[in-house]
Amino acid sequence: MSPGRSFQRPKGMRDFLPEAMMLRSHIESAWREASIRHGFEEIDGPTFEHLDLYTVKSGDGIVSELFSFQRAGGNTDFALRPEFTPTLARMAAAQGRSMALPTKWFAMPDLFRAERPQKGRLREHRQWNVDCIGLPGPDADAEVIAVAITALRLLGLTSDDVRVRISHRGAAAALLEALGVPAHQMDDAFTLVDRRGKMPSQEFQAQAAGLGLDAPAVQRLDDIAATRIPATQGAASIAGTHGLPESAVADLVELEGHLAARGLLDACDWDLGIVRGLAYYTGTVWEIHDVAGDHRAVAGGGRYDQLVSLFGGPDLPACGFGMGDVVLGLLLQEKGLADAAMAAAPRPDVFIVSSGSDEAEARLVPLATSLRDNGFHVRHTHKATRNIGKQLREASGCNARHVLILGDELQQGDVTLKNLATGDQSIMPLADIAVAIGRSDAD
């Protein structure tokens, strides 16, 4: 026989063994719960789209990270989805005027980006998207920020762990223009500034020079990025700090009131160093970062008022965000909050132990089947052993709530039921088991 061939997992991709899967499910439960609490409805779209969907308006950053392909023998270009917003805008455009407004959608797609794999950035990640279509005002921006915070709080993260950094494309453009970037190169400047942490500083300086930013301007940019103003100090103070006209921060001043109404000012900072790399943002933009600054962004989003019409739909304002599971998972582990995922893991309602007698063996599988049909999570050993002690150890190892012992009493039609939390044990007719387990679970 020839030796087996071994395969490596592709770089930047993940396997999910049960423990990793529990953490992912825990994160997804918080995402879904937060979305539903705020009145968002779940959607999804295709895993790949026509390549053009991403080249139109996502920006060079994303386009350079596409996994694109053609069908064998075909000549149409497709790309695995690197983000969800273009799909969402395409779906909204297709609904056209029949779409109920506002529309509040959430999705939890798997996304694919050919990034250089590193801590917190992989080639596949799951990203929660929350988007609100049809509302032009800062109330909607505050609402989507609130949804993000609700999920983070559900997972146990507080404003001592993570903070929202809020900026505005208009204000950032005014600053960049003052530093020498011509208006027609503003999208490229946003992409470059967003990527400055990802490239060697010499390369950044060279590309920045091509956009009109000389060395002192780059230094000034670094100073701006290092300046975070607590949102409690008021958005009007951004204008004074950075020498901007008040009109450039008018949206943020309004946003401040809506954040205050939701009790969120303490969780936010004004930070004009945030520009976002995606080309479609038009107004308020924001990211959520860990306070210690050890990781890349946990979430990012903003307002994109022209994307739906760019995709052939009506003129509809929109805003939203994406939050990935990778940095979030790392943060939960770092803060000791990942254990909650294990506590939320499904526990067997009952573990059936067989004494090994012919009668017990004959009853085991039919009993498990009937309890499962009644909605219970049932396990029993798959090992050859019928040693009661070993089976009991297996039951507590999988955190079962009850043990049901098929022993000598079976001859009289009875079984022993033990509650592993309280130690209470009683002998009862087999026919009463489902009711007894159900009653004890409800206690």
Ligand code: HAM
């Ligand atoms: P984004 O900033 O590209 O925005 O991604 C949002 C979040 O997804 C990031 O903050 C990060 O948590 C996660 N993420 C992105 N790339 C990776 C990666 N390679 N590995 C692991 N996690 C990653 C967008 O995608 C926008 N479409 C979000 C949006 C929705 N804006 C409006 N609505």
